[in-house]
Each structure stands twice: as C-alpha cells, then as structure tokens.
Amino acid sequence: MKTAFLTLVLLCTSGISIAQQGTVQVKQDRELSQLLNLYKKANESADFYTIQIGFGSYDKAQKLKSDAEVDFPGWYTKIIFDSPTYRVHVGKFSTKLEGERHFTEVRKKYPESLLLSPKN
Incomplete structure (x- = not known):
C-alpha cells in the first residue's frame, strides 16, 4: 500500500517539475487594426x-x-x-418594426424608456 502511494506521489510531482512554461505573442498586421477602427467608426x-x-448623472x-x-x-x-x-x-435596430418589438x-x-429614431 505504501509503495503504491509513494509511486503515485512521485508520478504527480515529476509531471509538475518538468512542465513547460512559455509566453504567447500575437503578431497582428497594422492594417487589420486600422480596418477594425474604421469599421467601429462606420458602425457608430x-x-x-x-x-x-x-x-x-454619470x-x-x-x-x-x-x-x-x-x-x-x-x-x-x-x-x-x-x-x-x-x-x-x-440596442441597434435597422427597422422601426424591429425597434418597436424590442421596445415593448x-x-x-424600464417604463420610462423611449424609442428613438435615426438622426437622418
């Protein structure tokens, strides 16, 4: 019984002692970041x-x-x-009907809520 327990402990600790460590670096093209920013501005x-x-208040x-x-x-x-x-x-709703459905x-x-139409 002692040998089985000792073997189990040795197997568990040996796995921990030889585990690998590392870091992950993500390299992203600058144009992709610019495209994402452009998409966000257009969407807003x-x-x-x-x-x-x-x-x-805030x-x-x-x-x-x-x-x-x-x-x-x-x-x-x-x-x-x-x-x-x-x-x-x-919410962002493309049609008034969709907006009214979610508004209900x-x-x-939020009983004081208002459905707002697009600015243009």
Missing part, C-alpha cells in the same frame, strides 16, 4: 433605431448601463453625454 455613425432607457447612467447589460445580454449599450445629463441607449420588452423593465 450608421443610422439605427435605439431605445433610451433613462438619463441622469453614476446613475453607469448603473443603468450595467443593469441593462445584465437584463439584455448581447445588446449594444452606450452612455451618451447630452448636456447636462448622461443618457443610456440600448424593454418597457416592461
């Missing part, structure tokens, strides 16, 4: 319907944003400063 300026769930807006990220995982959430308040927007869902949790 695109016209979408969105839902404003609330507004107020602290209140951050709390609303974190709550919305829990309530609607995977949805676009953003804090927008519109003097003198911070506004919290959720959001309105159950």
Whole structure:
C-alpha cells in the first residue's frame, strides 16, 4: 500500500517539475487594426433605431448601463453625454418594426424608456 502511494506521489510531482512554461505573442498586421477602427467608426455613425432607457448623472447612467447589460445580454449599450445629463441607449435596430418589438420588452423593465429614431 505504501509503495503504491509513494509511486503515485512521485508520478504527480515529476509531471509538475518538468512542465513547460512559455509566453504567447500575437503578431497582428497594422492594417487589420486600422480596418477594425474604421469599421467601429462606420458602425457608430450608421443610422439605427435605439431605445433610451433613462438619463441622469454619470453614476446613475453607469448603473443603468450595467443593469441593462445584465437584463439584455448581447445588446449594444452606450452612455451618451447630452448636456447636462448622461443618457443610456440600448440596442441597434435597422427597422422601426424591429425597434418597436424590442421596445415593448424593454418597457416592461424600464417604463420610462423611449424609442428613438435615426438622426437622418
């Protein structure tokens, strides 16, 4: 019994002592980073319907944003400063119908929410 236990301990510790260590480096083309930044800018300026769930101080807006990220995982959430308040927007919907469908869902949790149409 002792030899089996001793053999097991030796096997476990020998695996740890000869384990390999290393670092991982990711080399990425600069043009790919530029392309991703261009995509982000184009996506931010695109016209979408969105839902404003609330507004107020920066602290209140951050709390609303974190709550919305829990309530609607995977949805676009953003804090927008519109003097003198911070506004919290959720979702990016390409059509008004899609926006209205999600608006009814959001309105159950955030009754003061508004469906906003694209700027242009």
